[in-house]
Amino acid sequence: MSAQSAKSQIIPPVLTDSLPLALRLRLWRNRLVASPRFRQLIARLPLLRSIGNRKANDLFRLTGGFIFSQVLLAGVRLGLYETLQGAPATTGVLAAHLGIPEGRLRVLLRANVCLGLLLEPAPDLWVLDDAGAVLASDRGLGAMVLHHAMLYRDLTEPDHLLRTAGAQTELRQYWAYVRDMGTGGPQAAEVDGYSLLMRESQAMMADCILAAHDFGQTRILLDVGGGDGAFLAAAADRHASLQLRLFDLPAVADRAVCHLESLGLGARTRVHGGDFVRDPLPDDADCVTLVRILCDHDDSRVAALLANLHRSLRPGTTLIVAEAMDGTSEGARLSAAYFGFYFLAMGSGRCRSAQEIAGFLSSTGFQAVRTVTTSNPLIATLVTARR
């Protein structure tokens, strides 16, 4: 007996007669789809064949996903997309520039064409396709792809990761505040890596948030867990009279001071170092943002952080939670699947739905809780509320 059928026999049977009709239909359909003879029949019927092939391609996309990710990682590491930015190139030119033998490079280039990253308009001539053009122009995306190398190593035994709480993973080390929770915070050298990644990957996030919420009426904006200040800088760029406040761990706050000063924003900014769960937060802002913050933390810590915000902020202050959230759109579902495993490897946090986040805000005492969809739910959804 195969391991799979042995397992299905030890799961207690459900009384199928008592299941709702939709579920019984699903079980009937699953039995059909599982039958090789049914699939052979579908393959012979032209209209249904295309549905069958689409399902097969979807499953193949999952099966080959790791390989496709390695194609992308190789392209980013080699600087392939940057090299092709602005002009096409031949295999020979690329081989000399990237230091890869032509025959082997062609394997990478062809895979890139098949995956929608490059086009081959004439034999042995390569140019960026839409996705390659986005990658070449967005430093943050490239940085994300590079840092995935750690995640891939953490995921080599995904079943082990699922079974083992507190597994020692590379991502847990990388996100030093997860490892050092409640111990006064990590040292400067330990926050450099993730702070730079967050700064570089902020552009798409900030575009989404600033297009979805009008900060035109805001006088003072406090970004809690604001990292190097990249979100504040993007907001300041659009709203010339906005005053800026940032709160983050002391080692990150030091970086934010330098970064915001280097952008000429020093005079508009006050930066505070501390622990956002335990320390009082500045209370002079009329709007407070939590960008990619709640998702990092387990429920009890989210509740403690929101309670601290509620204690610290003045009544009437607007609170905005912005992060990738679980939901029904394709983007939200992709994010939920990605971040679900990302947070397992990181050892903390959860990708929550807007409803769950709204529930946390309401039960902490925040009022007028609202969900705001953005132009791209893959990147972020907002939940806003009033203290």
Ligand SMILES: CC(C)=CCC/C(C)=C/CC/C(C)=C/C=C/C(C)=C/C=C/C=C(C)/C=C/C=C(C)/C=C/C=C(C)/C=C/CC(C)(C)O
């Ligand atoms: C004009 C003519 C002739 C034709 C135009 C045709 C046309 C309409 C083409 C479309 C072109 C277009 C607009 C393309 C747009 C593409 C975009 C916007 C692509 C965006 C892709 C975004 C991606 C892949 C985002 C990936 C994000 C990742 C992997 C984020 C990871 C985040 C992490 C790990 C965060 C960590 C923080 C923590 C720990 C969770 O708190």
Ligand SMILES: C[S@@+](CC[C@H](N)C(=O)[O-])C[C@H]1O[C@@H](n2cnc3c(N)ncnc32)[C@H](O)[C@@H]1O
């Ligand atoms: C995922 S990053 C997001 C940074 C920024 N908001 C962004 O979207 O680019 C999480 C931020 O929360 C900060 N953080 C984590 N734990 C903290 C704590 N206990 N007190 C203050 N800041 C904290 C980290 O230092 C980091 O800058």
